[in-house]
Amino acid sequence: MKALHISEAVVRRMPIYLRYLNEMKQAQIATVSSQELGKRLNLNPAQIRKDLAYFGEFGKKGIGYDISYLIQKIRQILKLDQIIHVALIGAGNLGQALSNYNKYLKDNMQITAIFDNAPQKVNTKIHHLSVEPLNVLKQRVKELDIRVGIITVPQHEAQSVADLLVEAGIEAILNFAPAIIHVPDHVRIHHADFTAELYSLAYYLEDEE
Amino acid sequence: MKALHISEAVVRRMPIYLRYLNEMKQAQIATVSSQELGKRLNLNPAQIRKDLAYFGEFGKKGIGYDISYLIQKIRQILKLDQIIHVALIGAGNLGQALSNYNKYLKDNMQITAIFDNAPQKVNTKIHHLSVEPLNVLKQRVKELDIRVGIITVPQHEAQSVADLLVEAGIEAILNFAPAIIHVPDHVRIHHADFTAELYSLAYYLEDEE
DNA sequence: TCCAATCTGTTCATAGTTTCACATTAATAA
């Protein structure tokens, strides 16, 4: 069932499904159809059914999907049925903002350590975590079983931080710095690039005015 | 030259090109080949050539692309040859972090107003901009010629803020709230969803450990 | 019980995207 390769587009939709399913569950709703999901998430219902079918037969004909069951399955698919420890590197404004999200993530992915080299930041607390210097990163990654790194340092430091994370044995990186950074093939990297996102929006503005 | 429809994938790569070209220009480099760009940005050179060729013939055979000229062209394509005024709604941690980026953006897209309804935030200053309440948003959007909105309010307020922006006549929205929000077809919306990005990374972690 | 309605999983067609491969052009060096 899991032998074949799942496209990135499919994987990226799974968390979207998961989040909305969680909302529905909280609203005490028991089942949902692909049609309803599609309307809510602006997706084609056939696409949703197909996405889910890559991983198994989770629905019931005539009924739809049992929400609790589907949540459980998607969590398994995304490996969120265990706690994944995450390190944040860069305790600036953005880093602090992201550590706020920890509350949303707490059951699944957890920011477990924050690193920054600025002397005025080291040892300060951000949401009950002490900021630590980068020279202990490698050791702390091992100790805390950290598998994912989030880079929120300035652009020109991003590559060296990534190198450090790779050396520490991290498996995946989410990079917020506005730069393309390079990592070995065995490390997964996603870019969350606010400026690029904003610039591409400009393309769609009306001409002239 | 611009009659045909350009795919979103192409548009999203343009700011990536632009950013790296700007770096090269700063380093006093005059020309670049698609091969070199591709190596640096992890893209296939043919793809880069084709992307650019959608908009015109900017390169020279045997030479490559003149960096200054290409920067100018991409700016035109992305409509960044004018100042685009942007409103930020939500003066929380994330909103403050994003307004830091204003310095990177200052020549092109500029955060011109910040809105938030929390009484303890209204009238405080963030990088020389006063936080204003949402009830003046519509008026201020007109006055300041604001065309783009960035949503950094909590999830459950995101849709109503989007509605307000649409009503104020905004043309494009960048949504940071972890929710799918709905807008009319004439408004362009992009989602910058940190939690979804992080969750999808988990999929690529090694099984077991 | 049986019909109508609902909704999944999947096949197939369509649409879109990426990559290859090459004709063409420009610069450089012999």
Place this chain on the structure above:
DNA sequence: TTATTAATGTGAAACTATGAACAGATTGGA
């Protein structure tokens, strides 16, 4: 001047993703 090298722009091929359509399963009501 003439080969050689470097690099673009683009047609065609390969690959990927999306969407329509339908068989089959389940429910609920007549």
